[in-house]
Amino acid sequence: MSRKTPKPSAPPPAASPAAGAPRHRGRSPRATGSVTLTDVARLAGVSPITVSRVVNRPGLVSPDTAAHVQDVIERTGYVPNLLAGGLASKRSRLVAALVPSITNGIFVEAVQAFTDRLWDAGYQVLLGLSGYPATREDALVAAVLSRRPDALYLTGINHSAATRKLLLNARIPVVETWDMTPTPIDMLVGFSHEAVGQAVARHLLARGHRAFGLVWADDARALARQRGFMREVSGAPAVRVDVATVPAPSTLTLGRQGLATLLARGTPTAVFCSSDLLAHGALEEARARGIAVPSALALMGFGDLEFAQHTHPALSTVHVDRASIGRRAAELVLARIDGIAQGPSVIDVGFIIVDRGTT
């Protein structure tokens, strides 16, 4: 207990939150007005490093000292400066997550799960919105890396050469999500969109459908599902497929328009939509036109959003455990940061076809 009473030159006691007190010479040329670790140390009569330990690794400090320092911290309202801490330690305790959009519900659950898990481990998540065509991804990755995150979460696996180079240079754990590839940048948690397309095609073919319509958004993952679907149906005889492409992001209204387009050009017996939102729109359009679902027209979506089980009839779709993607991505990242896991990791979370009332 080598604790000393504050030195005579100590700044005014706890009355004022110790703001703007001169520190070095007669005047402080760049006073900030906020309490620093050094201020706390002086008031507590210990060295700065001890205060740092109380905050970050309490186990290394004796209970008495810790309690006293903690008391001073609370009295002064000291808030550590992680910019300085991160600079000195090279650990920002920040993890960046890049998502196309948060207004589209499909990705947010994964991000929320990812964030929750990392928060519990002492990390904060910096969210970057890359926009739908991922136009901003390069700039966003650069901007985000300038904060020196300890790891990066990416949505999707399609990244420009410039982005990949930035990521490799950064030498931090990177987890890609929502897709599947044998050659991830680093780690990967997702599922095969082609397999989804194939599975849905098999499902609909087995029900006897041959005249297909697709209402399809033009983003990369949706197109992968389309490829899988196309490949599978192309093996069957007498199959016709018409595609109504709509711009991402999907909306219910675009779904209505998409079905309208298909019906203007032909009479599909089964329509597969690239998302539940589009399928919901198509369902509305069918209802508005008096088309019986599923007897005259079968409908399938993708995503299994909450509303899917509450439409009339309830929407058949493809279920993906979205929260699990975020959770497992977080686990991978943490294992890598802690140095437990080395080398690439790929996790396929799979998917389930949910057969409800529209097929």
Place this chain on the structure above:
Amino acid sequence: MSRKTPKPSAPPPAASPAAGAPRHRGRSPRATGSVTLTDVARLAGVSPITVSRVVNRPGLVSPDTAAHVQDVIERTGYVPNLLAGGLASKRSRLVAALVPSITNGIFVEAVQAFTDRLWDAGYQVLLGLSGYPATREDALVAAVLSRRPDALYLTGINHSAATRKLLLNARIPVVETWDMTPTPIDMLVGFSHEAVGQAVARHLLARGHRAFGLVWADDARALARQRGFMREVSGAPAVRVDVATVPAPSTLTLGRQGLATLLARGTPTAVFCSSDLLAHGALEEARARGIAVPSALALMGFGDLEFAQHTHPALSTVHVDRASIGRRAAELVLARIDGIAQGPSVIDVGFIIVDRGTT
């Protein structure tokens, strides 16, 4: 723009003798392996401060020098370190936004608009998820402030004394949102939830309803709407109100259950739900029971989410310009950071009652 194809063999920090070279003595005790501003300066034959200017304030540097430095930056793959920059300049170019949840669609559009606007102004947004009962808000505010954000966006106006103290000590612009009060911490963009409740009450009273049911989530803003509703109907004669409370966050399923609860206890002619999601659930429940909407039962929601105009009948609700809240919050924050605006600002964005098919 880019004069050279970024060859993979270009001086990556690893093997390059220049980039990661020892700096001070014979060996660099804490070499990081990443390119620093000083490295770029040495390679370009200019001083560090000039490189800093090229990156941050290109106007101050002659075009020739700028081009040359820019070239070196691209060749080396230099990524500025904003931890260091923020520490030195006391501007983190980070703005924190605290939201209860992003899986609940109601808040995300405002956040997205806020983020987009600030991105254009050179800021990044750090998203903090406070959880629904705001249990984590104190810890979250402290954690977020340790990154020294230049401003803070809060959802709601109910904050603990500890939180308020932290915010005041931080001395940064704070904008609260989604609510209205004469005494904001700093700035405020929102609308009066009590006024919403009153307006809906007047609307339903005018249609002759006297037997009301509420399916209500137990969060603070929802309760403010309830107070407004109660106050207004209490002025009318022969009115009965029954409330089925459900835990936040709202879901469609909870809406179904909520209406079931009300119907087990009485026969309301009009049910007002604290959110569109709950109202959608109530609508489903009514359909399942064969109750005619709106003739036997009128329904209203709140929020005007996209699906509201596509239910059957289309959902009457209260519309709020959510994106506008985020956009205007961003404008306030930027004006304050730039020192243009001083003193408190309060913006009431209002709301609109949307009368569709369920009333």
Place this chain on the structure above:
DNA sequence: CGCAGCTATGGTAGCGATACCAGAGGCGAG
């Protein structure tokens, strides 16, 4: 011709924290 008043650039001194290693006690063992 001399002196402002630019513009373009550089030197110095931190910002607030942590890494690294050293040192001071305390305590049981030889």
Place this chain on the structure above:
DNA sequence: CTCGCCTCTGGTATCGCTACCATAGCTGCG
């Protein structure tokens, strides 16, 4: 009584960047 080891604490040297001020050329004006 001395040694070795463990626990707790402190001193020093950075981390990578920018604020602040100084300086060197140059232009234009009286």
